[in-house]
Amino acid sequence: MDAPYIGRLLNILDYALSSLRRKLLKNFGVFTVFSVVIFLFSSFQLTSRALTEIARQTLTTAPDITVQQMSAGRQSSIPLAAKEQLAAIFGIKKIDARIWGYYFDESNGANYTVIGMDTMPDHAPGSPWPGLSEGRLPTAGETGKAVISAEMRRQLQLGERKFFSLFRPDLSLASFETVGIFSKDSDLVTADLILMTMGDARNLFAIPDGLATDLLVQVGNPLEIDTITGKIRDKLAGVRVITRAQIQKTYEVVFSWRSGLGTICLLTALVSFVILAWDKASGLSQSELREVGILKILGWQTGDIMLLRFFESATVALFAFLTGWLLAWVHVGYFAGALFRPIFLGWSVLRPDLAMVPPLVFSDVLLVFSISVLPYLCATAVPAWRAAVVRADSVL
Amino acid sequence: MTAIRPAFWALLAFGSLLLLGGMLFTNIAERRSAQTQLISHGQRVVADLALSDLALTSEARYTRHPAITDAVVVGMDHPGGLDHFPSTLFFAPVR
Amino acid sequence: MLLNSWAIALLVSAAAAFFLLGGAIRTAIRVLFSWAPEQDTAVQIALENETWLAALLVRYGMVLQLASLLLLVLAADSFSHILIGAMCATGAFVANDYGMPALIFKLFGVFFYGFWLVLHRLDIRSEFLPLTRIKFAYLLLLGPLLCADITLLVLYLINLKPDIITSCCGVVFAAGGAEDGNLLGPLPTPFVMLLFYSTAAALVLLALFLQRSNRTADPMGGMPVANFFFGTICLFFFILSLVVITVVISPYIYALPSHRCPFDFLRVEYYCVGYPIYLTLMLATFAGISCAATSFLQKLPGLAIPVCRFRQNCLRVFLLLLPVFLALVSWFPINYVVKGGE
Numbered sequence: 001m002d003a004p005y006i007g008r009l010l011n012i013l014d015y016a017l018s019s020l021r022r023k024l025l026k027n028f029g030v031f032t033v034f035s036v037v038i039f040l041f042s043s044f045q046l047t048s049r050a051l052t053e054i055a056r057q058t059l060t061t062a063p064d065i066t067v068q069q070m071s072a073g074r075q076s077s078i079p080l081a082a083k084e085q086l087a088a089i090f091g092i093k094k095i096d097a098r099i100w101g102y103y104f105d106e107s108n109g110a111n112y113t114v115i116g117m118d119t120m121p122d123h124a125p126g127s128p129w130p131g132l133s134e135g136r137l138p139t140a141g142e143t144g145k146a147v148i149s150a151e152m153r154r155q156l157q158l159g160e161r162k163f164f165s166l167f168r169p170d171l172s173l174a175s176f177e178t179v180g181i182f183s184k185d186s187d188l189v190t191a192d193l194i195l196m197t198m199g200d201a202r203n204l205f206a207i208p209d210g211l212a213t214d215l216l217v218q219v220g221n222p223l224e225i226d227t228i229t230g231k232i233r234d235k236l237a238g239v240r241v242i243t244r245a246q247i248q249k250t251y252e253v254v255f256s257w258r259s260g261l262g263t264i265c266l267l268t269a270l271v272s273f274v275i276l277a278w279d280k281a282s283g284l285s286q287s288e289l290r291e292v293g294i295l296k297i298l299g300w301q302t303g304d305i306m307l308l309r310f311f312e313s314a315t316v317a318l319f320a321f322l323t324g325w326l327l328a329w330v331h332v333g334y335f336a337g338a339l340f341r342p343i344f345l346g347w348s349v350l351r352p353d354l355a356m357v358p359p360l361v362f363s364d365v366l367l368v369f370s371i372s373v374l375p376y377l378c379a380t381a382v383p384a385w386r387a388a389v390v391r392a393d394s395v396l
Numbered sequence: 397m398t399a400i401r402p403a404f405w406a407l408l409a410f411g412s413l414l415l416l417g418g419m420l421f422t423n424i425a426e427r428r429s430a431q432t433q434l435i436s437h438g439q440r441v442v443a444d445l446a447l448s449d450l451a452l453t454s455e456a457r458y459t460r461h462p463a464i465t466d467a468v469v470v471g472m473d474h475p476g477g478l479d480h481f482p483s484t485l486f487f488a489p490v491r
Numbered sequence: 492m493l494l495n496s497w498a499i500a501l502l503v504s505a506a507a508a509f510f511l512l513g514g515a516i517r518t519a520i521r522v523l524f525s526w527a528p529e530q531d532t533a534v535q536i537a538l539e540n541e542t543w544l545a546a547l548l549v550r551y552g553m554v555l556q557l558a559s560l561l562l563l564v565l566a567a568d569s570f571s572h573i574l575i576g577a578m579c580a581t582g583a584f585v586a587n588d589y590g591m592p593a594l595i596f597k598l599f600g601v602f603f604y605g606f607w608l609v610l611h612r613l614d615i616r617s618e619f620l621p622l623t624r625i626k627f628a629y630l631l632l633l634g635p636l637l638c639a640d641i642t643l644l645v646l647y648l649i650n651l652k653p654d655i656i657t658s659c660c661g662v663v664f665a666a667g668g669a670e671d672g673n674l675l676g677p678l679p680t681p682f683v684m685l686l687f688y689s690t691a692a693a694l695v696l697l698a699l700f701l702q703r704s705n706r707t708a709d710p711m712g713g714m715p716v717a718n719f720f721f722g723t724i725c726l727f728f729f730i731l732s733l734v735v736i737t738v739v740i741s742p743y744i745y746a747l748p749s750h751r752c753p754f755d756f757l758r759v760e761y762y763c764v765g766y767p768i769y770l771t772l773m774l775a776t777f778a779g780i781s782c783a784a785t786s787f788l789q790k791l792p793g794l795a796i797p798v799c800r801f802r803q804n805c806l807r808v809f810l811l812l813l814p815v816f817l818a819l820v821s822w823f824p825i826n827y828v829v830k831g832g833e
Contacts, residue, residue: 017402061443121444346483389540
């Protein structure tokens with residue numbers, strides 16, 4: 001490109017900037033509203049990006065295969081006899097039964113997830129299991145020992161006390177001693193967990209002997225998971241078999257579909273903003289018409305004036321975009337999406353300590369850009385033309 | 397030209413915003429590398445306790461355990477019962 | 492999957508393009524009915540003003556189209572996480588019958604909008620505005636193109652179901668597999684590469700020849716045969732390049748002989764090398780074809796000099812970008828051969 005061409009562009013840009021400054025209040029209003037719209041869009045996008053990423057990375061070690069009994073479309077307890085039936089399948093390394101369920105605490109409205117396991121995780125003797133910040137895990141034969149999270153200790157208002165009680169279905173009390181506290185680092189997966197032995201969980205939920213909530217199947221060769229899944233389905237009637245891949249797939253989609261719904265809500269904001277921008281750009285005052293007339297007399301072409309208007313709106317849009325995006329990053333990265341947290345926490349009483357560090361992904365930037373900046377620029381196209389074709393002799 | 401062009405100021409402002417973005421980016425990148433430790437910790441816990449879900453919200457079982465409980469279905473709790481939890485706005489129905 | 496945020500972004504830009512082009516087509520119809528450059532009536536002056544608007548709208552439309560082409564590719568890449576069996580954008584595109592046509596329509600749409608802008612630029616260079624009727628007749632043709640594009644896009648998105656199992660690039664582009672495979676199946680790779688490079692060499696020679704003849708010859712006289720050849724070969728080379736990139740070059744980029752995918756190397760893992768490759772290819776093709784196509788306009792009143800200058804610029808761009816593209820594309824196999832393969 002030759003120098004005069006660039007120089008002309010620069011001059012028009014200068015004029016556009018100074019004209020923006022002259023109409024500072026109006027343009028600042030558009031800029032602010034636009035930044036807010038972009039901020040909301042990109043916060044949503046970054047939140048779902050960060051959560052999806054956390055889930056994808058954390059759940060790589062989820063159980064190979066989970067087998068659940070279904071009855072009337074709902075999950076019900078699975079007979080332990082199923083374990084023996086499955087043991088014959090070649091390729092299965094290990095089958096664990098476990099009892100888990102939800103406990104609703106009426107005193108504070110919290111929902112706890114109670115997990116009862118027979119085989120407690122292995123760890124090096126002498127040193128505690130790394131998932132704990134203090135205490136130890138209950139050992140196999142013990143009764144009335146539990147591990148809870150720090151957040152739950154706060155909710156139960158335990159303080160330094162060790163003992164707490166939960167109601168059995170018949171409203172008798174089951175008493176537990178806290179022998180350990182989950183580490184804060186694993187809050188994202190353990191914030192509402194009560195870990196106890198399987199016998200305790202059976203006792204608490206009054207689940208008869210010979211039944212469990214689900215079976216966890218470990219497979220020797222990960223490539224065989226799908227084959228083994230099919231075999232399990234053949235052997236057991238009415239079971240639901242969930243593989244690790246399915247769990248991970250769930251978390252790929254789970255934050256995107258409804259965030260699309262959120263995007264639709266945000267679209268309403270965008271549409272009203274575009275209408276605002278159109279309105280602001282097309283309402284030409286007498287002085288603006290005069291300005292265009294003078295420019296035309298000075299030798300500006302229609303194309304130059306359209307370029308001038310384009311520079312104006314592009315400047316506003318670019319600054320608004322960058323500001324909105326950076327604010328969203330601060331919002332999600334440093335305040336853990338404080339504005340959206342009430343939505344996805346919902347009415348839960350226990351709140352995990354959630355840190356989101358959204359990555360910078362080009363496609364996110366492009367997505368937000370094309371959903372916000374491009375419609376805005378389009379909305380200003382027609383007003384720009386209308387302002388540019390004003391005839392000098394009709395306004396002066 | 398003696399006066400400083402407005403384009404220069406605009407460029408300066410834009411550049412400083414970009415710079416700010418760059419600083420944010422480096423800081424976020426540092427925190428991301430710190431987070432990988434947290435993630436590996438989480439992986440260990442998930443593996444040992446055979447967990448399947450993130451404890452983001454504990455209000456409804458289908459948002460506490462979207463991967464292994466029933467899908468979000470209108471009327472699943474009792475006939476005519478609506479899906480009324482706020483968090484379901486953020487969680488998709490699971491297929 | 493209309494409620495995915497990518498789908499929404501695509502639909503928003505489709506809607507915006509629809510409105511922009513709709514406005515331009517309104518102008519086009521009025522121009523075709525009552526364009527009378529010799530008169531000086533208020534209607535004519537209003538129409539002349541409106542041609543500016545149409546040009547602006549199409550220019551925005553083209554930018555939108557470019558953006559949505561990129562969006563579509565990236566969207567497919569993100570859909571591939573959701574779809575069962577899809578590991579990259581190819582899988583998402585072949586997940587139903589409308590994906591590939593939607594992509595092709597978008598790709599060629601960008602070219603057609605670009606040609607309109609070329610016509611417009613040349614038109615306003617001449618004081619007689621000799622191309623106005625032609626360019627607006629052409630603009631009317633863009634309408635159906637955009638409608639087809641949007642229809643395909645919507646059909647693609649509606650029919651995209653997360654629970655349908657699709658295949659991936661490894662299957663689709665495997666030798667002897669789907670269309671590209673069949674295209675290349677019987678032809679050995681050395682032959683194809685020879686064809687590729689000799690076409691490129693022929694293009695460069697032709698471009699140099701045209702450049703020289705443009706400079707020396709009478710500006711009124713185009714060389715229809717040479718230009719026609721040049722344009723056709725350009726188009727052929729474009730399609731050939733897409734095939735060659737997919738089938739021959741991409742495995743070298745991934746350093747994986749079985750990985751044939753025209754989309755994956757847009758990802759950060761491969762240093763986004765796809766963007767410069769496709770950008771130079773598209774720009775070079777565009778410059779080449781518009782150079783060839785405009786040669787037929789040189790005889791129109793007042794256009795000889797502008798067209799001549801425009802074509803020289805096109806050829807310059809073409810001769811600059813084609814070698815860059817070739818260098819980019821050849822780098823990976825050559826690097827592989829020289830280093831003896833890692």
